[in-house]
Amino acid sequence: MSKKEEDVMELARRRGFIWAAFEIYGGASGFFDYGPLGTALKKKIETLWREFYTLGEGFYEIETTTLGIRPIFEASGHLECFMDKMVECKSCRGLFRADHVGERCPDCGGELSGPQDFNLMFKTRIGAVSDDKARSEAFLRPETAQGMFVNFPRLLRFHRNKLPFGIIQVGRAYRNEISPRQGIIRLREFTLAEAEVFVLPHEKSKHPRFHEVESVTMRLKPNYMDEELETTVKDAVERKIITHEYLGYHMARVQQFLEKIGIPLAKLRFRQHERDEMAHYAEDCWDAEFLSERFGWVEIVGVADRGDYDLRAHSLKAKADMSIPVTASKSEKMEEESRSLSVFPHVIEPSYGIDRIIYALLESSFHKEEVRGEVRRVLRLKTHVAPVEVAVLPLLNREPLVNKAREVFQMLRRHRIFAEFDASGSIGRRYRRQDEIGTPFCITIDYETLENDTVTIRDRDSMKQVRVSISELPAKLSCVCESIFA
Ligand SMILES: [Zn+2]
Numbered sequence: 001m002s003k004k005e006e007d008v009m010e011l012a013r014r015r016g017f018i019w020a021a022f023e024i025y026g027g028a029s030g031f032f033d034y035g036p037l038g039t040a041l042k043k044k045i046e047t048l049w050r051e052f053y054t055l056g057e058g059f060y061e062i063e064t065t066t067l068g069i070r071p072i073f074e075a076s077g078h079l080e081c082f083m084d085k086m087v088e089c090k091s092c093r094g095l096f097r098a099d100h101v102g103e104r105c106p107d108c109g110g111e112l113s114g115p116q117d118f119n120l121m122f123k124t125r126i127g128a129v130s131d132d133k134a135r136s137e138a139f140l141r142p143e144t145a146q147g148m149f150v151n152f153p154r155l156l157r158f159h160r161n162k163l164p165f166g167i168i169q170v171g172r173a174y175r176n177e178i179s180p181r182q183g184i185i186r187l188r189e190f191t192l193a194e195a196e197v198f199v200l201p202h203e204k205s206k207h208p209r210f211h212e213v214e215s216v217t218m219r220l221k222p223n224y225m226d227e228e229l230e231t232t233v234k235d236a237v238e239r240k241i242i243t244h245e246y247l248g249y250h251m252a253r254v255q256q257f258l259e260k261i262g263i264p265l266a267k268l269r270f271r272q273h274e275r276d277e278m279a280h281y282a283e284d285c286w287d288a289e290f291l292s293e294r295f296g297w298v299e300i301v302g303v304a305d306r307g308d309y310d311l312r313a314h315s316l317k318a319k320a321d322m323s324i325p326v327t328a329s330k331s332e333k334m335e336e337e338s339r340s341l342s343v344f345p346h347v348i349e350p351s352y353g354i355d356r357i358i359y360a361l362l363e364s365s366f367h368k369e370e371v372r373g374e375v376r377r378v379l380r381l382k383t384h385v386a387p388v389e390v391a392v393l394p395l396l397n398r399e400p401l402v403n404k405a406r407e408v409f410q411m412l413r414r415h416r417i418f419a420e421f422d423a424s425g426s427i428g429r430r431y432r433r434q435d436e437i438g439t440p441f442c443i444t445i446d447y448e449t450l451e452n453d454t455v456t457i458r459d460r461d462s463m464k465q466v467r468v469s470i471s472e473l474p475a476k477l478s479c480v481c482e483s484i485f486a
Helices: 003-015 036-057 070-076 145-150 150-159 232-237 243-263 309-318 332-337 354-367 401-414 427-436 446-450 470-481
Strands: 016-020 030-032 065-068 083-088 096-099 116-119 123-125 135-139 165-174 189-199 217-221 229-232 270-274 282-293 294-305 323-324 341-345 346-353 366-371 374-379 390-394 418-422 442-445 454-461 465-469
Touching: 003 016, 003 341, 003 366, 003 374, 030 036, 030 270, 036 165, 036 189, 036 243, 036 354, 065 070, 065 123, 070 135, 070 145, 070 309, 070 346, 116 135, 135 232, 145 150, 145 189, 145 309, 145 346, 217 232, 217 243, 229 232, 232 243, 243 282, 243 294, 243 354, 270 294, 270 427, 282 354, 294 309, 294 354, 309 341, 309 346, 341 470, 346 354, 346 427, 354 366, 374 427, 390 401, 390 427, 401 442, 401 446, 401 470, 427 442, 446 454
Parallel strands: 217 270, 390 418, 390 442
Antiparallel strands: 016 030, 065 135, 083 096, 083 116, 123 135, 165 189, 189 346, 217 229, 270 282, 282 294, 294 346, 323 341, 366 374, 442 454, 454 465
């Protein structure tokens, strides 16, 4: 483990962000729980994400089941294709992913068996055991996307049969990893935030809002090049590096969202999947990757053109036609064929791995520095994702300072500012505690407060302090509630 990851995960456990699930029973790899501050951070990111796509793009959110019946995954291809190769150690019976080990067992050096296919879905049964697999076999979803595809007919009607439209979903997904050893980066249960954008195939080349993002500069690693290049989305689409405006538009939006929540652009790139690496459903796929000090380049968002794979497959399997009639005037190509046609909509999908994004945020915002001979650990989280927005601290744990501080604390909460009250230990120690959890501002109540109703606000990053009157506080601090669009 690199020192940085150790430091970050130690802080995450100690200060209530994230820790191993079932800890008192020794834990189980691939499962983590979020503590009070981790949950607050996660909810803020999810809320910003929802706003970004609902308010920003006009998409609606739905919530579908996390358990899916067998025919869904027969149609989606997950039963057949969602596989890893597994090897078993003949001595210690350890199981490993074939592509993660050499010829010998990494634990005991024993001989390994030949690779076997292993399906990554968790399987269960619905109701009492029955021989009818189609009815009784169920799987925990490996992605939230299928819930949006199988509901397409109703969603289309909801949108008055008009394309394009987008649907989002945030929720748990599951992947029965053979032997996960990368902490929170490779989880068996995780949170996805996914958008599925349904668009007619001949309309993918023009996105109506492309002009808004065309000058966004991105770092790209196409699969036919050895080097990365940095260019605008407009240039990348014109040169056919990115296949069409729809994909380019959503890649640029992904970058804008990640930047807004605090992923440093210097540690972000988009890597195009190799042909043989793409998921079974993908026509084209770019991963937004974060450069981790511990794990190297890590996928945090996938942006895929899934083509018509899923709607076509479910139409066949469910015998429910999900194609759309297209009038001849809509497409020159179809005019040539001079008959009424129907086509399957295509799907553009940005799929965000929320847990990995949280790790990326913690790793990149964590700083350890020496201040006046003491170690200062600080999380430089953006103000709008910080779990605690303001700390209210009486200079000393003494009346009447404590009483006054409690008043200010309650007043801020009434203004919907999430404040924490802390009176224990020296003021220096309390500042350091707040720095560690990323609290952007500390308000100190001192003896001057009692005279003229003013307090100091200390800024986490510059450690500078300004004096303001209590009545001004809610307005001054409103920047902590800054919207993602600000
Ligand atoms: Zn072994």
